[in-house]
Amino acid sequence: MMAEFENADAVLEASKKTYAAGYRRIDAFSPFPVHGLAEAVGYRKRILPWIVLAGGVVGGLAGFFLQYWVSVIELPLNVGGRPLNSWPSFIPVTFECTILGAALSAVLGMLALNGLPRPNHPVFNVPRFERATTNRFFLLIESRDAQFDLAGTRTFLESLEPSEVMDVEK
Amino acid sequence: MADMTTKLPVGGASTPIIEPGHTYGSVTNKITSIVLSGRTPRLWYVGIGIGFSLVMLLLVALTNLLFTGTGIWGLNVPVGWGFAIINFVWWVGIGHAGTLISAILLLLKQDWRTSINRFAEAMTLFAVACAGIFPLIHVGRPWLAYWLFPYPNTMGVWPQFRSPLVWDVFAVSTYATVSALFWYVGLIPDFATLRDRSKTRGKRMIYGILAMGWRGSAIHWYRYETAYLLLAGLAAPLVISVHTVVSFDFAVSLVPGWHATVFPPYFVAGAIYSGFAMVVTLAVPLRALYKLEDFITAQHLDNMAKIILATGMIVVYGYFMEAFMGWYSGSQYESYMILNRMTGPYAPQYWLLLFCNAVVPQLLWSGKIRRNALVLFLISLVVNVGMWLERYVIVVTSLHRDYLPSSWGMYSGTIWDWSLYFGSIGLFISLLFLFVRFLPMISIFEMRTLLPTSGKPGK
Known part of the structure; x- marks a missing residue:
């Protein structure tokens, strides 16, 4: 009613x-x-903020370890004598992946918790x-x-x- | 509370951000009628006609490029970076204002952002789409551009993550994704409004699908606001990082005039500066075309002009620092580069850029000019040109005089370079005109919140 x-x-x-x-x-x-x-x-x-935090952490870790795996394990290349795990140059991509993970989980999390899309009600x-x-x-x-x-x-x-x-x- | 929207004398410190007399219903009517009434102003057809013709030019230029190769561009051996990177940086920079307005001004609780954030976000998306064309086509064989992404492949090779160009791939693709999410999330409640006000079944279906069944439940609103605020919090550092990474494309190299620590902040300020100029360039005609003076008031123009002035001054500081470091570094190549920039073959472009970006915006110190839509519009056009010239000067003057005089050269764009550039502007214009025709260009639900909540409801 x-x-x-x-x-x-x-x-x-x-x-x-x-x-x-x-x-x-x-x-x-x-x-x-x-x-x-x-x-x-x-x-x-209020669990949405925690979902977003988790999304960001997962995104960031995935971003960093992707680069670590590629640069140290899968395709080790000596670039200007830098160490294989030259982590400072991995920061920009790690940062971007963190934001991407958090943003996607904010939107998808919001929609999922709200039960949307639900065209009829x-x-x-x-x-x-x-x-x-x-x-x-x-x-x-x-x-x-x-x-x-x-x-x-x-x-x-x-x-x-x-x-x-x-x-x-x- | 009703006093909040009382009209104060124009030029006063607190001109309203919505003209008085509006209710929830009237705000909704005014904005949805642009989309739903089906009455399209004649100038809209003129605008999209121009945009569409330029898109045709873009398609011709792209086809020729794909068939013939990058040899149709003006690139040569000392100047291996030309219009592609200039246009890319110009467009990405323009894109920055949208996110800045929607994210940073939201976090700073600047209510006036509400009337301009929707189309500024749309502008961001379209500018990033235009920007994306250029790195894609400059790789020479665009059909292999997916090699930029890390994926397991039979060649056994991976992107080089120590390279700023790979950072750029991640920064720009993340930026495009997050801007699209931000824009779409902002649109959901307005899609629901359009769904409920559509007269025909077709429109109701399309807007209904886009609204995903939004029904304005209090709990949904709560999660929605949390998500929106978090997105804003995420987008704010993202927008700063994107142009920082773009500037790394230059600053991480060892080319004189590029290898400078001032580049990241200078680029970010330049991006905001050019982006706000583009918002003004779009807002002034749209406001006149659709009679939105009630929502985009003189106060908005004034605020945007102030941001243009402030960020413009930071950019001028960047120019000053470039010149100063040329001398102070004591490096022969650096000092030659800046001297050559000021007096060499590209001096006219350099001084024109200073005129556009350092001299003309000084007019904005005057409040009368800031509130004069026409003059502000003209200034914003000058700034757009100035920022394009800035990237041109940075890219070309540093490259055209290589370390050895035997490898000096000159650069100028060919007709195909210009076709692609104007073609991308056409794509931008077309997307924008389609947007204002089919989607609410002002956030309706946020405009409702700006009205005094206890105000009298009604038709």
Whole structure:
């Protein structure tokens, strides 16, 4: 079940109240990032930064050891009397690979955690929802929520003073 | 809060970055209508016509190059590096402003970047695409260019990782990838807006696929912002490293005039300088063509002009240092090189470059000029020419007088060199015109955040 709001503060306030009322399977939708909204709907796990760190470390190590393997093991060449493992000249490529690994894991990690691409989702069945990407804000309580009850939840959402309350069909 | 967008007198310290009276809906309408309304200004056709004709020139020149070989260029024995590297450095430099605007200004919380970052990022991608042509074709047999990458092969050979030219392969390909990711991630929520506002099924499908099912969930936004911020944090050192590596192509050699420690910072400043000039060159006509004065205000022009002035001064410091080190090094070759640059056969180009990059930008000290779109546009064109000449002077004057007078020579581009250069400009123009026609050139969701959040919503 979904409630529509006209501005960011209203949906933020409503999300906090909904969470406080004991609803857990909730989500809010907004046309731009609203600070505090993710926390208000109960978002706690923040693992993306760790994925990015891991991606960067893996990228950097892979970059360095690729060069090490090529220059020391696979094709040892004496260039101007430098040691085979002339690591200072391997730094630029190591750096670039670190950035590449971290950037790819940031984007792919974000998409994977968000479950995207996912072209279809029940919220799109609500005709008015297309305004969520323009100028309207929505609060969703899923029917899977332990506290969900068709009449009770509607009354509760209406008490939050939204501009409209709608049923979302699966 | 509504006061935030009250219009202040032009020329005041805080001209708004969005003109007053806009709502979430009106910002969205204004930007999406450029893409969705289907009403294309007549000048768009003129622009893409010019760009497309030059692309045809590029294709002719490339075909001739592939059939005949690099002998059609003006290269000769002392000057073995010509237009290919000049154009490459010029284009990569232009590309730097996009990432700088989107990453570094984001980290510095410069709100005014929002109206210009999208097309500056697009400009970066297209400039890097143009830049990529030149190293690819200058290898002589471009169909073997994949030899630059480390992969197991039957020849049993690998790239030489101690060479700056291999560093360049990694730096530029990483840069192209990360710029594309950054641009695409920024576009996802706007694709969703376009999907939801498209009237026809075809458009809805295409933008829907590109939006990947974005629905603006709070948790998604949270991860999205984290990812975007981290990408910005990664792109900021990347952009510095890329032009540093480009300058290593020169500085790691022992050629007089190239072997200098000032090269990395001087090149990075030059890149930002030329990039911002190109952003102005593009922003001024686009703003007039699509009537975007509400979003790209005099304040934006003013800020960009200040960055051009500041980085221009760093570049001038670089020129000064080159001359100073020529004398101070006590090296006969270094001092001869700089003297020859100032008084030799390429002196006109050198002094013209100083006029373009050191003298003309001084006009930007005046606030009136910074806010005058037309004058700023003309200055930006002069800067673009100046930065191309800079690379020309660096490459050609150092090479054309080799260590022994018996191996001195002269260099000038042939008609094919110029065709490739103007052809790449055509490719850039065409891609840019296609971009403004089919994608939102201003980040819609970020513009919404600039509006006071408690502002009255509405149509």
